Amino acid sequence: MDVLDRAPVLGAPWAPSMRSLPDGDAELAGVSLMEIVRRFGTPTYVLDEAEVRRRCRAYRAALPNSDIMYAAKAFLCRAMASWVRSEGLGLDVCSGGELALALATGFPAARIVFHGNAKTPRELREAVDAGVGRIVIDNLAEINHLAALVPAGRRQKVLVRVIPDIEAGAYAAIRTGGEDQKFGLSMANGSAAEAVHRVLDQRGLELAGLHCHLGSQISEVEPYELAARTMVEQLARIRDTRGVALPELDLGGGHGIAYLHDERGLDLERFGATVRATVEERAAGLGLPVPRLIIEPGRAISGPAGVSLYRVIAIKRGVRRTFVAVDGGMSDHPRTSLYGARYATTMIGRLSTAGPRAVTVVGHHCESGDTIAEDAVLPADIRPGDVLAVAATGAYHHSMASTYNLTCRPPVVAVTGGQARVVVRREDQDDLMRRDVGL
Numbered sequence: 446m447d448v449l450d451r452a453p454v455l456g457a458p459w460a461p462s463m464r465s466l467p468d469g470d471a472e473l474a475g476v477s478l479m480e481i482v483r484r485f486g487t488p489t490y491v492l493d494e495a496e497v498r499r500r501c502r503a504y505r506a507a508l509p510n511s512d513i514m515y516a517a518k519a520f521l522c523r524a525m526a527s528w529v530r531s532e533g534l535g536l537d538v539c540s541g542g543e544l545a546l547a548l549a550t551g552f553p554a555a556r557i558v559f560h561g562n563a564k565t566p567r568e569l570r571e572a573v574d575a576g577v578g579r580i581v582i583d584n585l586a587e588i589n590h591l592a593a594l595v596p597a598g599r600r601q602k603v604l605v606r607v608i609p610d611i612e613a614g615a616y617a618a619i620r621t622g623g624e625d626q627k628f629g630l631s632m633a634n635g636s637a638a639e640a641v642h643r644v645l646d647q648r649g650l651e652l653a654g655l656h657c658h659l660g661s662q663i664s665e666v667e668p669y670e671l672a673a674r675t676m677v678e679q680l681a682r683i684r685d686t687r688g689v690a691l692p693e694l695d696l697g698g699g700h701g702i703a704y705l706h707d708e709r710g711l712d713l714e715r716f717g718a719t720v721r722a723t724v725e726e727r728a729a730g731l732g733l734p735v736p737r738l739i740i741e742p743g744r745a746i747s748g749p750a751g752v753s754l755y756r757v758i759a760i761k762r763g764v765r766r767t768f769v770a771v772d773g774g775m776s777d778h779p780r781t782s783l784y785g786a787r788y789a790t791t792m793i794g795r796l797s798t799a800g801p802r803a804v805t806v807v808g809h810h811c812e813s814g815d816t817i818a819e820d821a822v823l824p825a826d827i828r829p830g831d832v833l834a835v836a837a838t839g840a841y842h843h844s845m846a847s848t849y850n851l852t853c854r855p856p857v858v859a860v861t862g863g864q865a866r867v868v869v870r871r872e873d874q875d876d877l878m879r880r881d882v883g884l
């Protein structure tokens with residue numbers, strides 16, 4: 446058998462710039478992943494900058510005359526903020542920390558939307574002081590509080606987050622569009638209408654529009670079409686009751702990506718065309734001016750551009766499964782243990798003529814649920830020292846990483862045009878101990 450037959454099989458969900466090399470290595474954006482392992486060690490997150498940028502542009506092309514606000518929670522660092530800014534996107538932040546990082550890079554505050562179901566008084570003050578473009582009202586209590594923070598003579602633009610009562614999203618824990626969960630204000634029990642009235646009665650606040658967010662990892666267009674229609678109808682209701690046609694409609698993010706070979710992400714072109722047509726038609730039908738759309742993709746911008754690299758430490762045969770244990774785990778790869786999320790993996794760095802074997806890739810943490818990929822297929826001769834790559838880890842990996850078991854968080858290495866550079870350095874044990882003030 447030709448050894449080249451055993452080179453890793455790539456294609457989606459791997460980033461388009463990821464290619465197999467004849468010696469069993471693979472490259473991302475022209476950079477050898479084994480070279481990254483040699484230079485930066487493992488575990489390491491690698492992010493293809495051009496792929497992030499290409500995705501930003503695809504959003505702008507699919508949704509002209511709209512505001513695309515990258516959801517920073519998916520992954521944020523200074524470099525990322527600067528990439529999305531230079532591609533013409535705004536930023537959705539949901540904490541004082543994300544806001545501070547964005548502002549530290551000189552991100553224009555007017556292009557920031559600030560979220561949170563329980564923003565602290567300090568976060569609200571920081572958002573107002575910075576002059577963020579929009580603050581999304583997510584509970585009744587914050588309305589008076591926010592209004593009191595706005596200096597006389599200024600008006601703070603706000604959106605009211607409404608529960609559209611649409612269930613969508615890959616896992617129960619990441620569905621946010623249905624009733625009876627902590628995000629948004631219910632239309633059914635009148636809280637949303639109450640929030641709208643209270644905001645309109647505050648001189649320091651300017652109600653720019655409504656917001657909704659259905660959930661995350663949604664790959665069908667239909668829930669968004671329904672949300673668009675529902676939300677335009679809510680805008681019409683506000684016009685009918687208060688005589689104001691609000692100019693903006695924020696439909697949130699949640700756009701799904703492929704994590705496995707047989708998965709498809711949200712079809713962005715169809716999403717853009719359908720949502721725009723739905724908003725235009727429904728607005729025309731209700732005699733409303735067409736609101737400006739705001740969209741907040743996170744995962745779909747950074748997720749597919751990322752690859753995680755691990756070193757295999759041990760192989761263990763159980764009675765039913767073979768475990769491949771690596772030098773990272775739930776601290777840098779939390780979604781499998783949190784949601785049961787599934788991932789594509791491949792061995793890189795050498796060619797193998799051994800057949801495929803179903804294995805479970807696990808981490809090195811003191812938890813039996815510390816799994817990276819439950820149902821991986823790797824060469825049967827996988828052994829300690831081999832390197833594993835995991836696909837589509839550019840979103841909700843670094844940003845959700847922890848230091849559990851006092852492990853150090855991996856670095857983020859950006860690759861572009863054959864060059865690699867560290868954009869977030871590896872955490873070290875001094876970092877871990879710095880906050881511990883001792884006896």
Ligand SMILES: Cc1ncc(COP(=O)(O)O)c(C=O)c1O
Nearest residue numbers: 516661698699700741742743744
């Ligand atoms: C309000 C809001 N906007 C945008 C996002 C981004 O979601 P995603 O990364 O799934 O696109 C989230 C997270 O789900 C969110 O809560």
Ligand SMILES: N[C@@H](CCCC[NH3+])C(=O)O
Nearest residue numbers: 518619661662780840841
């Ligand atoms: N952290 C989640 C998404 C949460 C989205 C934020 N509202 C995930 O990894 O899928």
